[in-house]
Amino acid sequence: MSERQQGIRRTLAMTRKETWQILRDPSAIAIGVVLPLLMLILFGYGLSFDIKNLPVAVVVEHSSADTSSAVSALRLSPWFAVHQVGTMNEAEQMMTEHKVNAILRFPPNFSRDLARGDATLLVAVNATDANTARIALAYVTGAIGIWQARDAKDGMTVPEIANIAIESRMWFNETNQSQWFLVPGVIVMVMTLIGALLTSLVIAREWERGTFEALFATPVRPSEILLSKTIPYFVMGMLGLAFSVAGSQLLFGVPLRGSLWLLIVVSSLYLLVALGIGLVISSVSKSQFLSNQLTFLVTFLPAIMLSGFIFDIRSMPVALQLITHIFPARYFVNSLQTIFLAGDVWPVILPDAAILAVMAAVLMRIAVKSTRKRIA
């Protein structure tokens, strides 16, 4: 048998061993199958960034036709639960007691100012939860903007700017369902967990249990060991992708406007990057605990915080925006959201895919270089 055939046979044997281990290990199955479904359900049903029935205190100090028209516009909106009060004091009291999350104050001379065209409104939001606060602020200003625009159509007042911000948020997500926005994020998390975390853990486990030492003293080559660790987890990652996509379609009807093959290609690239990171981490750290910590810090947390999946990158400080560029998750999230909600927008996807491909190649190279059959 030629050396090449021997190598293929060894790789297959190792891959088979790895597969058996995955199948016997309930935790691997949990991460590959149960976790995607769990996260879909969690993000889909539990964690929603939409706000309905936002309690708002509306302070009308001097009632007029304009104020009652604005207040009734708010009352009719499903997004607000309006509590009308007469003084600012009352409103502040309600805010401190957490009865309302926002205050909208019409000043006494609102109607006169409005007629003149430079009316001011005070909007105060409870900013303890910054995310909700931002959304609340956008909703309230948006609602006023809409009311204003409608009134303007009736030829009553001078049109004002204000409604553009809302327009942009609702563009690809007409029904304003955050599930549509979040579900692609689930794919990122699943891929990161399977690719980086699971891989680095299983390698560290071989070091801890001493199985590598015996393996190293056999004819097996380092590259064959790496390959045998990559193949099964790649397959598992792709299964995770399938579960996430299927779940998102069946449970929430998230549209897939781009092509499926492109989704698979981009996901494969990211999965290879994640596997590369897992392999490199485990060649540095030989304990499961340390691998776990490192992988969380280097891949999982950035994938959640700095990828644009939950927090919009454009609203981050510039320094942080720059940092996001070194994390692969950012490019993947960007591509995923485009493929899911917009379509095959090549100018967006091509650069992202190229960067992921380069990252994958570099990481795999480092992994091969740093894995040697040496103890200590």
Added chain:
Amino acid sequence: MPVREKAQPVEIERVHKTFRRENGDTVKALAGVSFTAQHNTLTALVGPDGGGKTTLLRMIAGLVAADEGSACVLGMDAAADAQTVQERIGYMPQKFGLYEDLTVQQNLDLYADLHGIGIAARQTIYPRLMQMTALGPFTRRLAGLLSGGMKQKLGLACTLVSSPDLLLLDEPTVGVDPLSRRELWEIVRRQVRESGMTVIASTSYLDEAEFFDHTIALHLGKVLAEGRPQEIAARAAGRVFMASSATKATARALQSRLFRQPEIADAVPEAGLVRVVTHEAELPRNENVIYAPVTPRFEDGFMLLFRAAVGDIQATAIKLEHRPENAPAETAVEVRDLLRTFGDFVAVNHVSFDVRRGEIYGLLGPNGAGKSTTFRMLCGLIPATGGQLRVAGADLRTSRAEARAKLGYVAQKFSLYGDLSVDENLDFFASAYGLRGDRKRTRIAWAKAQFDLGAMATLPSGQLPGGYKQRLAMAAALLHEPEILFLDEATSGADPLARREFWGRITALAEQGVTVIVTTHFMEEAEYCDRVIIMDGGVALAEGSPENIRARAKRSDGHEPTMEDAFIAIVEASRQDLRKAA
């Protein structure tokens, strides 16, 4: 690559290897070691932990490169041609890399695949390996569910699957019971005899070196001595005696007295007497001791060399602050009809015994005999399924906390916190036992003085030399002045000198009224016990003094049977009876 003709399988020339610890210290693992393993022989690497045995074996396997010197394996340079060397050797590391979540067969298949063994060849190799290891009935069982001895046999089978030219075994018998040890070595010897294999094995059991062709004694990275075991033994010629007391003192008491004498290199209790090795041919003068000369064996020669290299031993006397109060005849531990089941499996099957106060009591048995389970029940770590259990006068089923306060426990792996210093560990354990203020300070000071830990006080316990770890573990277990001390295989993997020091302390504790219960795989250590119980398959097979137990065996060569002979005889007889019954 050039293959030199007539080269011996392993030729090591003045190799050096230094490791750097994480804290920046450097450790010299090998300092100019040279040796040759002849074709088709069995070579033993013996010596204490930290001697360099593992590093040397890894170097031969091409897993560690030498800083200096050369390692020539099967005619190739082990570092440069590691890959080619690895195709022709079998290497079994200390914790052998069995995949515990794979079955016996899957583990074997993996190694056969990695070595490129064809399907046809397997048909002849597998049955032979299965017959040799007696693993045939268990091919579908997960490796993790095998007993310790069976795991080692499977590891050996995996290494032998490629029929290597050179077999490297790193302490293959650590933690393995005497029966499995004997079977394991029989397999290895057969390979040398029948397949022309060359074997290098390391061991910390000195009695195992006896049947090797060549032995190399390593200490602190240097070769202390090498030669045939008989040659090493001959170094102690005329200096080995069996000593007995004219005043009818117990063997244990005599041993602890003799071991402290400067003229004596080694003293161990054996077959009711004390085996003594003296530094010079002259005997220490003592009217109360009768000496009879005997033929030296490997262990005697090794201990003589080892003591010369180590120098003075640590004082092992321990002085308790307070002796346990109760009358000496009282029963410290009372076990009646003890039963423990795990599902359908009966781990401990109606076992009964008593331990008197101040006694040293030994629990012996093969791997999986149920002694660890018994031990854990005695310490109150797991509840009994049935039966009665009284420890230090408290019923473990109703007042577990009360019983626990009176017992100390040294676990197999020493439950110390590796990142904490000696002081911090003692402080922690003292607090855990509820000691506070002045009392805590005096107890910690006592422990540090008695166990000579002062010099190591600020060192993280993970970096302590082997013997010191043992001392710290024992010191921590004694902080709260327990009446009963439990020691679970506390000498496993320890070097011979550390083990003797350890038993010196146990003897001192027992003399002051502390009850000691131990488990051990070293059968000769059972000689230190007042009484032992032998278990197998969850059942008590024999109980009594070491003399009683020894009397149950006969040796064909007419020699006085050792504890190990008796142990094997008793366990095998019981297993034969079971087979007949079934």
